[in-house]
Amino acid sequence: KQEVTQIPAALSVPEGENLVLNCSFTDSAIYNLQWFRQDPGKGLTSLLLIQSSQREQTSGRLNASLDKSSGRSTLYIAASQPGDSATYLCAAQGGSYIPTFGRGTSLIVHP
Amino acid sequence: GAVVSQHPSRVICKSGTSVKIECRSLDFQATTMFWYRQFPKQSLMLMATSNEGSKATYEQGVEKDKFLINHASLTLSTLTVTSAHPEDSSFYICSARRSGGSYEQYFGPGTRLTVT
Secondary structure (H helix, E strand, O other): OOOOOEEEEOOOOOOOOOEEEEEOOOOEEEEEEEEEEEOOOOEEEOOOOEEOOOOOEEEEEEEEEEEOOEEEEEEEEEEOOOHHEEEEEEEEEEOOOOOOOOOEEEEEOOO | OOOEEEEEOOEEEEEOOOEEEEEEOOOOOOOOEEEEOOOOOOOEEEEEEEEOOOOEEEEEOOOOOOEEEEEEOOOOOEEEEEEOHOOOOOOEEEEEEEOOOOOOEOOOEEEEEEEE
């Protein structure tokens, strides 16, 4: 059974820092890995989707990498801003095409 | 494109009553929709997979007679919480997967259910 772990569970940083959020998964036979953002009391916003054949995806200040062999993905946030404050979730989708979610990293970027 | 809506966004009901939550894919067809439950500061827990025109597949430990799922069309799935109890209070999120393509899921904004 797939298990997804996210480290750290919480992070508080000053504005402007470059951040790395980590996601690890136990079963490397994944179809894709997706990163989401969730604001308090809201649904999920998809940030980046990396197919199993890809190594990374970029969108603006966000870059996500995928290393299937080691069961890891990282989300890199450049020049963090207070508006980036949210919970970031990763989800690994395997052969059943049903994603398994991590518990998320709660990020606070203070001015 | 790929917008998923949920209705209602918030609902308060009394113990013993039933509540229906709708999940719609607004600009695409979704043969498969998913229903999740999220407790405070916890991750999403998959409750069931809903396939258009067939019975839903429930995850272990989820009571199918309590959480009724209907996926009557390619753009609509409903979750009915029957005989609700306070412990059913939670944040319910649906997602829809576009037919074909990358199997990317698109999530709705969630429904906050409070049972008093």
